[in-house]
Amino acid sequence: MKRIIRLSAFFSIALLAVLAVWFFSDHQQEDIATDDTNGLQAQMDEIFADDISWTVHMFMDKMEDQLIQWAGDATEEGDLAQMDEEIRDHDHFHGFATVNEGGEMSKVGEVIDNPVEKLDRQKKEGVWISEPYVEKGTEKLLMGTKNESTWYIGEMDLSFVSSFVKDLAVITGDNGQFFMGSSNMAVDFEPEETEMPYAKSEIADLNWNVYVHSEPTAETEVPFKDGEVVARLKEGVNAKDWAKAHEVTLVDEEGQDCVFRDTSRTTDQLIEEWEADPDLYFTEPNYTVEKQTSFHQKRANPSLESKPSLFQPQAVSPNDELYDPYQWNLSMITVEDGWEVTEGNEEIPIAIIDSGVDPEHVDLQEKIIGGYNSFEDNEHYYDEHGHGTHVAGVAAAITNNVEGIAGVSWNNPILAVKALDANAEGNSFSIAEAVRWATDNGARVINMSLGDNHDSEVMRDAIRYAYEQDVVLIAASGNENVEEPMYPAAYPEVLTVAALDPEGGKAVFSNFGDHVDVSAPGEHIPSTYIHNEYVAMSGTSMASPHVAGLAGLILSVSPNLTNEEVYSIIRESCDDIGDEGADPYTGYGVINVTKAVNMANAE
Structure with a gap:
C-alpha cells in the first residue's frame, strides 16, 4: 500500500517567525515610510494567517489519509495487534480504536472513552471529527470513519499545532472560543473585536478561524x-x-x-x-548574505480546495504522493513532456550552495554524492535550518518513487554545500569558498538562493572563477520588490531568476531590474524539509532551483554545451508573459522545460 508521507505543519509554520524577522530586517529600504511599513506588516499578517490555514488543512488531509489506510488494514487484518508498532510509532496519533455497533472498543495506544459520542461534526463525506479538547494538559482531536457497522477512530495530538501557533496567532473553534494560541494575545477576546488589527483566515472543513497580529521588527544597522x-x-x-x-x-x-x-x-x-x-x-x-525566502500577498478569494495553474497538467504524471495535489509549479513550466526527452544524467551534478541538505531525507539521500561546509572546512553539510533542503528538493528530489514530491530533474546528483548557518545566514567569504569548492569538485550547475545588496570583491572573483570553468551559475533575484541589484544575482556571469505567482504574474515580493533573465514559480512551492518532512515555502529562493534543475536537464541532453550556450537556450525557450520581449519584471518570461530540452537535443 502506498506509503503516507507526513506533512508537518510544525516545521512549515516554525519558519514563519524566522522569515518575518528576516523580511523586516536590514533588507528593507531605509526611506520607507512608517505608514508603508505598517501596511506591509498588515499584508504579511494576512499572509501568515492564510499560510497557517493552508498548512493545517494539508496536515489534516494527511492525517485523514492515514486514518483511512488504518481502517482498511484493520478491516483486512481483523486484529489491531498486527498494527500495534505502526500506530504507536506515528508522530501525531496517540492511538487508534475500532468500535462496533454494540459499543465494544478495541484499541492500540491512547483513545478517550466513548469516542463515537464526540464525533459530532462531519469534516467531509465519510470522515467525522470532534471538537478540540484538552486532556492531561494536551490539546487533542478525534477523527473517525465508519465501515458498515464499525467505527475506526484515531486520537490526534494537537500539541504541535499549539507549539507553532503559540507566538504567531490565535485559533478559535466554530463556537468562537479560544482553544490555542499566542501567549502574547488576549485569551478572552471576542471575534467581533478582532477585525482590526488582527488578520483573519478560515481553516476549511474544520470551522476554525486563525487570527494573526504582529509588530514590525527593528532594522539591523550593520550589514x-x-x-x-x-x-x-x-x-x-x-x-x-x-x-x-x-x-x-x-x-x-x-x-x-x-x-x-x-x-x-x-x-x-x-x-x-x-x-x-x-x-x-x-x-x-x-558582508552578511542570507536566504531569499518570503511569502506571497493574500488574494481576494484564496482556495484550499484546488491548486491554481497556468497550464493544464499533461497526460502522464510521476507517482510521487504530493505531485498531483500540490505541485502546480511543475505544470506551469511544462515538465512532463520535457521528461520524455530526458530525466537527467548522473554525470551532471547540481551544487546547492545554501544552509546544507538533510542527508537522511528519503527523497534526497540517494541523490547526494558529496558535500562541504565552508565555515568549518569539512564535510559536515547537515542542514540545521531547512532552507537548503527545500531548495535541493525543488531542483532534484528523487522522482517517481511514490514518496513525497517530484524534482525538476530526476537523475542529476546533488552536491550539498553548506555556506549558510542555522539561521540561514552566511557571509561573502563563506559563499566564495563554497563556489570555489563546488567548482573544483565537479559541479556543472550551481544554485544560489541567497544574496545581499552589497558587492563583494572576494565573492565576485569566486563567481568569475566558476564561470571561467564553464559552470552554469543560477541565483535568486531577491525578495524586496525593489530594483536595487542583489549579489551574486547581479553579476553578469550569473543567470538571475525572478519569482512568479500561480496566476503567472510577478510575485509581489520579487526584485526586478534589467539584470533579471528569466522567471519561474516562487509562491507556495512544496518541497523537502529537514527531519524527513515536506513544507510549502515562497520566495525567489524557490524560483531559482527550478532553473537550476532545468540547466541540469539541458546539460544531460548535451553535456558539451558551454555555460553561455545553456543561458541562451534557457532564455530563448521561455514563454513570454510580460511586456513583449525581455522586461525587468519577468525577464524573457517563464521557463519552459519542454522547449528548452528539445532545443538542447537539436544542438
Whole structure:
C-alpha cells in the first residue's frame, strides 16, 4: 500500500517567525515610510494567517489519509495487534480504536472513552471529527470513519499545532472560543473585536478561524559582522605571520584571501588602518548574505480546495504522493513532456550552495554524492535550518518513487554545500569558498538562493572563477520588490531568476531590474524539509532551483554545451508573459522545460 508521507505543519509554520524577522530586517529600504511599513506588516499578517490555514488543512488531509489506510488494514487484518508498532510509532496519533455497533472498543495506544459520542461534526463525506479538547494538559482531536457497522477512530495530538501557533496567532473553534494560541494575545477576546488589527483566515472543513497580529521588527544597522575584515594578501605573505604582526585573529583563509577578526576594533577602523598596508591588495567587510525566502500577498478569494495553474497538467504524471495535489509549479513550466526527452544524467551534478541538505531525507539521500561546509572546512553539510533542503528538493528530489514530491530533474546528483548557518545566514567569504569548492569538485550547475545588496570583491572573483570553468551559475533575484541589484544575482556571469505567482504574474515580493533573465514559480512551492518532512515555502529562493534543475536537464541532453550556450537556450525557450520581449519584471518570461530540452537535443 502506498506509503503516507507526513506533512508537518510544525516545521512549515516554525519558519514563519524566522522569515518575518528576516523580511523586516536590514533588507528593507531605509526611506520607507512608517505608514508603508505598517501596511506591509498588515499584508504579511494576512499572509501568515492564510499560510497557517493552508498548512493545517494539508496536515489534516494527511492525517485523514492515514486514518483511512488504518481502517482498511484493520478491516483486512481483523486484529489491531498486527498494527500495534505502526500506530504507536506515528508522530501525531496517540492511538487508534475500532468500535462496533454494540459499543465494544478495541484499541492500540491512547483513545478517550466513548469516542463515537464526540464525533459530532462531519469534516467531509465519510470522515467525522470532534471538537478540540484538552486532556492531561494536551490539546487533542478525534477523527473517525465508519465501515458498515464499525467505527475506526484515531486520537490526534494537537500539541504541535499549539507549539507553532503559540507566538504567531490565535485559533478559535466554530463556537468562537479560544482553544490555542499566542501567549502574547488576549485569551478572552471576542471575534467581533478582532477585525482590526488582527488578520483573519478560515481553516476549511474544520470551522476554525486563525487570527494573526504582529509588530514590525527593528532594522539591523550593520550589514556585516563588525570586527571582521576580508583581506587579500599579496603573494609570498604568510597569513598567520601577518595576523600575529597586526595583533588580529586569522579566522579563515582560502589561497591569499583571508578573514581577520579583532574584538577591540570595528570593521571600519581596521579597514582604515590597513588601507595603505603594502602586503594587501584590498580589504572589505565580510558582508552578511542570507536566504531569499518570503511569502506571497493574500488574494481576494484564496482556495484550499484546488491548486491554481497556468497550464493544464499533461497526460502522464510521476507517482510521487504530493505531485498531483500540490505541485502546480511543475505544470506551469511544462515538465512532463520535457521528461520524455530526458530525466537527467548522473554525470551532471547540481551544487546547492545554501544552509546544507538533510542527508537522511528519503527523497534526497540517494541523490547526494558529496558535500562541504565552508565555515568549518569539512564535510559536515547537515542542514540545521531547512532552507537548503527545500531548495535541493525543488531542483532534484528523487522522482517517481511514490514518496513525497517530484524534482525538476530526476537523475542529476546533488552536491550539498553548506555556506549558510542555522539561521540561514552566511557571509561573502563563506559563499566564495563554497563556489570555489563546488567548482573544483565537479559541479556543472550551481544554485544560489541567497544574496545581499552589497558587492563583494572576494565573492565576485569566486563567481568569475566558476564561470571561467564553464559552470552554469543560477541565483535568486531577491525578495524586496525593489530594483536595487542583489549579489551574486547581479553579476553578469550569473543567470538571475525572478519569482512568479500561480496566476503567472510577478510575485509581489520579487526584485526586478534589467539584470533579471528569466522567471519561474516562487509562491507556495512544496518541497523537502529537514527531519524527513515536506513544507510549502515562497520566495525567489524557490524560483531559482527550478532553473537550476532545468540547466541540469539541458546539460544531460548535451553535456558539451558551454555555460553561455545553456543561458541562451534557457532564455530563448521561455514563454513570454510580460511586456513583449525581455522586461525587468519577468525577464524573457517563464521557463519552459519542454522547449528548452528539445532545443538542447537539436544542438
